[in-house]
Amino acid sequence: MTINDIAALTGVAASTVSRALSRPDRVNRITRERIQAAARELNYVPNTQARALSSGRTETVALLVSDATNPFYFGLIRGAQQQLRAAGHALLLIDTEDSAELENHLLHKVRRSVDGVILAASRLPEQTLSVIAAELPVVTVNRNVPRVRSVVIDSPDGVMQAVEHLVSLGHRSIAYVAGPPSSWANEARWRAMRTAMARHGLTAARVGPFGVSRSSGSVAADALLNTGATAGVTFNDLLAIGILRRLAERGVDVPGEISVVGCDDIFGADFCSPPLTTLTAPIEQAGRVAVSMLLDHLEHLGETASRQTVLLPTHLTIRQSSGPAPRR
Template structure:
């Protein structure tokens, strides 16, 4: 979305200047400047007249006008699907630190798990940033590819052809989790699925299926569930109905909600059911019991994405040779996983097993 411009008698379309605002409001340019930059130094009636003229002329302050003229704002948009999810805290911290060191400002956008909102905000805010980092984008591959052709972007936790990306390898971590659970004697594992629009959700499920075949373990997928703690109750009930002895949850927030529901139903973790989360967010080790989960270099992902994007934006730099980076994950074993129960518990229904 480009700023609206006002036509002038000389036949050109140009942004209004401070002098234009002053002329339209019948004051000196210096007075107009004071009213817009230091309102307290101008009386209310005059200030309101100047502000009204600025609005009507779509006046853009000099700093913004220079950015629009040069095409550079030195601002980077960072889009996350849920700003309240602790997983994104590390990414936001990593991008913020790296951008600050490079003299850039971070524009943080919460897309609320909505692909439509994500797409809309990218269009609406386009004049305000030089490039964007999309953390766990909910856009389709086709839309993301088209976007990359128009806007310098780097995606985190998303691999799409033609799009620079930083991939946190949670699928490999899921395979580690399956091996861990199989070694404890579990022969049936449920995957508590995350949002259908999540690219990483599907990759984790596929990794679980591959590993389950290797370890000769039965698998079942339940959900999808919102990647939030409140959805844990429904996820826990679905796992119990499936009759499995172990579960891998889409993320830690969902797993933490499941722990609470298991307690409500008198199900012991890990004696009756073992549970694995994903992300190792702040608080995962404070749960009761502490959560076995996949640990990832989340803050590093943010820093790497910024470095990759800024290299693309620097016209004086050599062409970017690296379009993708993969960061490894590892399984952190805590008390929420243990040996499979020798016999089914009365809390777990064996009906409905796939």
């Protein structure tokens, strides 16, 4: 089942077999068909490592996520997976456990075993990313770095929609519940929030940072209540769902006493209680686009990219966790 077996069987040299399979126009039709038939019959599958060793192409892409159990990534993983399979590539999944150090280490380790990497929510400093991008094709997700192509979900725009929504419901005091400080998206959302509030002559409060897990939601909920705000916009849905649970525990009515708006519209946002008003992000699409950009980049290496960054729109999905501001 190696290229040599096929060569022996068809009476040609191994190099000819290789060409017949990977550069068909380089060999005579008759020969080619004979070889291809033999390959099919023997159920030949080229050895990936051998191919990688000589050609440098591994047909594998690494996807780095900060936490494989975060539902946000499910969609991303799936989208990436789909697009990769379509191109015949494999997906190496790497969980960086939210550690910049580990991320850097693992990146360094797989550097030679993949054709490129997709960094979802990288915790690495900008400079490090630039260095890495210089020696390895990189596409980031939700992270903007000069000279590194990226797909970013336009949640800042969504945050503005959320603010409009809340303000129109009479809310005047709205707080931002922040996520990890090392998250680029976190800062982007906070900036958008301040801008949107300022447009109405309002000032946003900010609490956090909090970890992105449901348990962090409890402490976030308490902090949110302390601000006296009548509404909170959270860094992501995981946090929002945690907050909803804690508020229910404390007997605080949502949205009667306080409104909560999440971000991403992950699995669960539609069936938690109350169903979460949130920014719906095209996560799966983001995964597909990231892969497309990467593969495209691989095909035209030396060239400068036409579009360095793709912005994906979000929209506000109104459910039951947001409502009119309480009368005071």
